[in-house]
Amino acid sequence: MDVDSQPSMEETILVGDDLMLGPPSPHIPPDIAPHVLEGVNLCDGILRNLFLCLQINDIEPFCQDEIVLYRQCAERRDNQLRDRLRHSEHKLGLVMPLEQAKEREAQLLTETTSLERRMILASGIEGIEGFRLRWSLHGRLEDTRYISQDPY
Structure with a gap:
């Protein structure tokens, strides 16, 4: 297999469905949501910029930076939420x-x-x-x- 034949990240065009490669954002029960969501960057500003880019340009290839930024932010957010959710459930189990x-x-x-x-x-x-x-x-x-x- 020739290494040069593999497309680099610069040659890869991401589309909206690429944002759905990992697991979706965690489902947070409403009773512990305020505690779990406190202080977490929800990526809403980056998502707003992505939608604005898509609205202006009408196609995804012109919004690669916004797609990558949102994907990275969403992965960080989801990992942080899963950790907080797991810790909250653990604490809840200890006091119940x-x-x-x-x-x-x-x-x-x-x-x-x-x-x-x-x-x-x-x-x-x-x-x-x-x-x-x-x-x-x-x-x-x-x-x-x-x-x-x-x-x-």
């Missing part, structure tokens, strides 16, 4: 009475089972909408599994 902690664990396992079933149903949906649904469900399923199997 044992019965409530067991109920919470059962609730997370039920949600995991429900998401797995929805994934199976979504696997039959063709096209971009099916892809987006599977992508979203996969991210929520992985996050729920990760929380329910807290490594702490």
Whole structure:
């Protein structure tokens, strides 16, 4: 295989669907959202610039810098949110009475089972909408599994 035949990053044109390569942003329960979201850069300014670029230029190849900046910011944000979410769930489990902690664990396992079933149903949906649904469900399923199997 010739190394020169591989396109470099400068030759690669990213499109909007490239933003969906990793897992989607984590689903944050409303009861702990204020604590988890506090002080996190939500990338809304970068996203606004990306949409403005797309509106002005009408096609993605002219907005490569904005796509890359948003992708990097979103990855940092999502990693930070997942860490905070995991720590919040751990702290919540430590202060809860044992019965409530067991109920919470059962609730997370039920949600995991429900998401797995929805994934199976979504696997039959063709096209971009099916892809987006599977992508979203996969991210929520992985996050729920990760929380329910807290490594702490």
